[in-house]
Amino acid sequence: MFDYIYDEKAIVQKRKQIFEEFLELSENVEDGNFKTISTYDLKLLFELYDKVFFHSDFRNQYEGSLRFSFSKRMTRSAGLTLCPQNISTLQPKDVIIEFRFGINFFFNYDLSHKEKFVSGVKTHNALEALQLVLEHEICHVIEFILYHRSSCKGKRFKTIAKNLFNHSSSYHALPTNREIAKEKLGLSIGKRVSFQFENESFEGFINGINKRATVMVKNKEGDYIDRQGNRYAKYYVPLNHLTLIE
Numbered sequence: 001m002f003d004y005i006y007d008e009k010a011i012v013q014k015r016k017q018i019f020e021e022f023l024e025l026s027e028n029v030e031d032g033n034f035k036t037i038s039t040y041d042l043k044l045l046f047e048l049y050d051k052v053f054f055h056s057d058f059r060n061q062y063e064g065s066l067r068f069s070f071s072k073r074m075t076r077s078a079g080l081t082l083c084p085q086n087i088s089t090l091q092p093k094d095v096i097i098e099f100r101f102g103i104n105f106f107f108n109y110d111l112s113h114k115e116k117f118v119s120g121v122k123t124h125n126a127l128e129a130l131q132l133v134l135e136h137e138i139c140h141v142i143e144f145i146l147y148h149r150s151s152c153k154g155k156r157f158k159t160i161a162k163n164l165f166n167h168s169s170s171y172h173a174l175p176t177n178r179e180i181a182k183e184k185l186g187l188s189i190g191k192r193v194s195f196q197f198e199n200e201s202f203e204g205f206i207n208g209i210n211k212r213a214t215v216m217v218k219n220k221e222g223d224y225i226d227r228q229g230n231r232y233a234k235y236y237v238p239l240n241h242l243t244l245i246e
């Protein structure tokens with residue numbers, strides 16, 4: 001089970017086949033750069049991988065359950081595999097493994113013009129990126145099922161990923177909120193900015209960027225203090241509400 005080895009040409013063909021079949025079958029995703037997707041689409045994409053790469057080994061031989069979810073709070077990892085820590089003590093039918101994906105990486109895919117690699121493979125749209133992230137997580141799942149532990153830093157994982165999907169890296173270079181903010185708006189950590197809040201104007205510096213910017217504003221009664229003894233209040237401000245102070 002799962003002990004397949006494909007050459008690069010076969011992998012590219014299979015990946016393309018899944019891409020095309022998925023677009024035909026999905027009720028939500030119409031092209032590569034999608035803005036709507038559901039957990040049913042994740043399940044569909046995985047089932048296509050199971051059919052095309054694994055001859056339905058997961059469906060026919062894996063006794064446990066697989067779940068699929070999206071998260072808006074994942075800002076560094078585009079994918080995550082959640083497996084019970086006590087998997088080695090569970091009956092196979094009681095094992096539940098979850099695929100979780102950072103949805104904003106894919107919704108924001110086309111907001112940056114940089115080249116976007118996932119697992120060492122260049123991608124051209126959000127769906128291709130999602131495929132590569134799913135492939136990476138599938139390798140984790142295989143390790144968990146067969147060996148009850150998994151690490152993408154390990155030689156075994158890298159061998160599985162290479163044999164199945166020709167991955168040459170365990171990391172992605174999809175645009176983060178920080179990169180998009182810098183490229184589109186010129187915003188980065190440390191930059192001084194101004195903004196309006198409750199009809200008042202405030203000035204401060206950016207201390208963090210996720211979906212919103214964390215802005216520290218000097219305030220004598222603030223809860224935060226720096227090494228020089230300055231006190232600050234913290235504000236969470238939508239990126240498009242900030243004005244750079246040059």
